Amino acid sequence: MNFELDMAQCLLRDNLDNFLARQYRFEARRQIVLGEPGWQPTLWRRFADELGLLGAGLPEQAGGSGGGAIEHMLVMEAFGKALVVEPYLECCVLAAGVLARSPGDAATALLARIAEGSAIVVPAWSEPVGGVATQARRTPDGWQLDGRKAVAVAAPWATHLIVSAQVEGTTGTSLFVVPRQAQGLALQSYPTIDGRRAADLECAGLALTAEALLGTAGASQALLEQMLDEGAAAVCAEALGVMARLHADTLAYVCERRQFGQAIAGFQVIQHRLVAMHLKIELARAATVFASLSLSKTARERALAVSTAKVTVAEACRFVAQNAVQLHGGMGMTDELPLGSYFKRATAIEREFGDVDHHLRRHARLERVAA
Structure with a gap:
C-alpha cells in the first residue's frame, strides 16, 4: 500500500x-x-x-x-x-x-x-447495564428523556451532549442533542486513571425541543456504529504517539543507564527488546493507516479494518508499555517520570472502544457472514 x-x-x-x-x-x-x-x-x-x-x-x-x-x-x-x-x-x-x-x-x-x-459537544452512549435503556417519549413541546449514561469522557467540559436513547414505541436507537445546562440533567464528575475527566449522567424528566432529535427517530444505530468505529481508529492513531514516546524514552534511558562499566544499551538482549518494540509499533501503524483509509468504505469493510487495527494496536500497546517499564525498572511506574503516565494511557487505549476479545469476536462474526 x-x-x-x-x-x-x-x-x-x-x-x-x-x-x-x-x-x-x-x-x-x-x-x-x-x-x-x-x-x-x-x-x-x-x-x-x-x-x-x-x-x-x-x-x-x-x-x-x-x-x-x-x-x-x-x-x-x-x-x-x-x-x-x-x-x-x-x-x-x-x-x-x-x-x-x-x-x-x-x-x-x-x-x-x-x-x-x-x-464542546461530547457523546454519551454507554450505560451501566449495557445496551440502550434510556427512554425518550414524545411530548407536546418535543421530547422527554429518562435514563442513565456511564463514563462519558470529557462530559464535565461539554457545552452540549449527544445522548442515545430508545424512543417509546420503536426498537431502534435515536440520538438527541442535550444542552449541558438543561433542566433534568445531572452529572457526577470524576477523574480517570489516565488523567482525563469523565462523568455519569442521569436524565430525569429531561425536557427537549423537537429539534433536539438528530435525523429520524429509531434510525440512528448505523450512525452510532460508524461513530464508534471512527473513535476506535482515532485512539489507534493516538496509541502510535503514545508508543513512540514510550520507545524514545526507553531508548534514551538505556543509553544512560550503566552496568559493568558500560551503557546497558550495548547488551544484545536489550537491543533485541528495543527492536521488537519498534516492530510492534510499525505493525500497529500499518493497521491504523489502513483502518483510517477504510472509514469511508462499506460498513462491513470499515468494521473489519477497524477491528483488525484495534486488536493489533491493543497488543502492541501492552507489549511496548510493559517492556518500557521493565527496562526502566521499578522507577518506570512512579509519577516522577512521564513513563508512568504514558503507560496508563496505553493501558486505557487497550480497552477503549472495545477490547481485544470484543474485536476478535466481531471480526470472526463478520467473516462468518461473508462465508
Whole structure:
C-alpha cells in the first residue's frame, strides 16, 4: 500500500508537533490534570484560532478545512506523543462526525461552533447495564428523556451532549442533542486513571425541543456504529504517539543507564527488546493507516479494518508499555517520570472502544457472514 501525505497534511502534522513541543510540556500538564478544571480552555481556543485545528477534519460548509480521517489520524498521533487531555477525540471526531452526517440547520450550526471553538459537544452512549435503556417519549413541546449514561469522557467540559436513547414505541436507537445546562440533567464528575475527566449522567424528566432529535427517530444505530468505529481508529492513531514516546524514552534511558562499566544499551538482549518494540509499533501503524483509509468504505469493510487495527494496536500497546517499564525498572511506574503516565494511557487505549476479545469476536462474526 502506497500512502503519502499531501503538503497540507504535512504542514498540519509539523505545525502541531512544533506547537505542542513548546506549549504542552509534561510538568505543566501534570499540574493541570491534578487541578481544576483538569484541562486548558485557553489552549482549546488557541487550537481553533491559531492552528485551525478544530476544523481540520470538518467539512468546509461548516467552517472546517475539508479534511477527514487522515487529518484526524495525524492530530491524534501528535496528541498521543504529548499526552494531550483536551477533548479533540470526543468533540471533533465523535460528535462532529455524527453532526456532519445529520440533516438540518441546527446540526450544521452546532458543527460550525465546534470548528470555531465556541462549543464542546461530547457523546454519551454507554450505560451501566449495557445496551440502550434510556427512554425518550414524545411530548407536546418535543421530547422527554429518562435514563442513565456511564463514563462519558470529557462530559464535565461539554457545552452540549449527544445522548442515545430508545424512543417509546420503536426498537431502534435515536440520538438527541442535550444542552449541558438543561433542566433534568445531572452529572457526577470524576477523574480517570489516565488523567482525563469523565462523568455519569442521569436524565430525569429531561425536557427537549423537537429539534433536539438528530435525523429520524429509531434510525440512528448505523450512525452510532460508524461513530464508534471512527473513535476506535482515532485512539489507534493516538496509541502510535503514545508508543513512540514510550520507545524514545526507553531508548534514551538505556543509553544512560550503566552496568559493568558500560551503557546497558550495548547488551544484545536489550537491543533485541528495543527492536521488537519498534516492530510492534510499525505493525500497529500499518493497521491504523489502513483502518483510517477504510472509514469511508462499506460498513462491513470499515468494521473489519477497524477491528483488525484495534486488536493489533491493543497488543502492541501492552507489549511496548510493559517492556518500557521493565527496562526502566521499578522507577518506570512512579509519577516522577512521564513513563508512568504514558503507560496508563496505553493501558486505557487497550480497552477503549472495545477490547481485544470484543474485536476478535466481531471480526470472526463478520467473516462468518461473508462465508
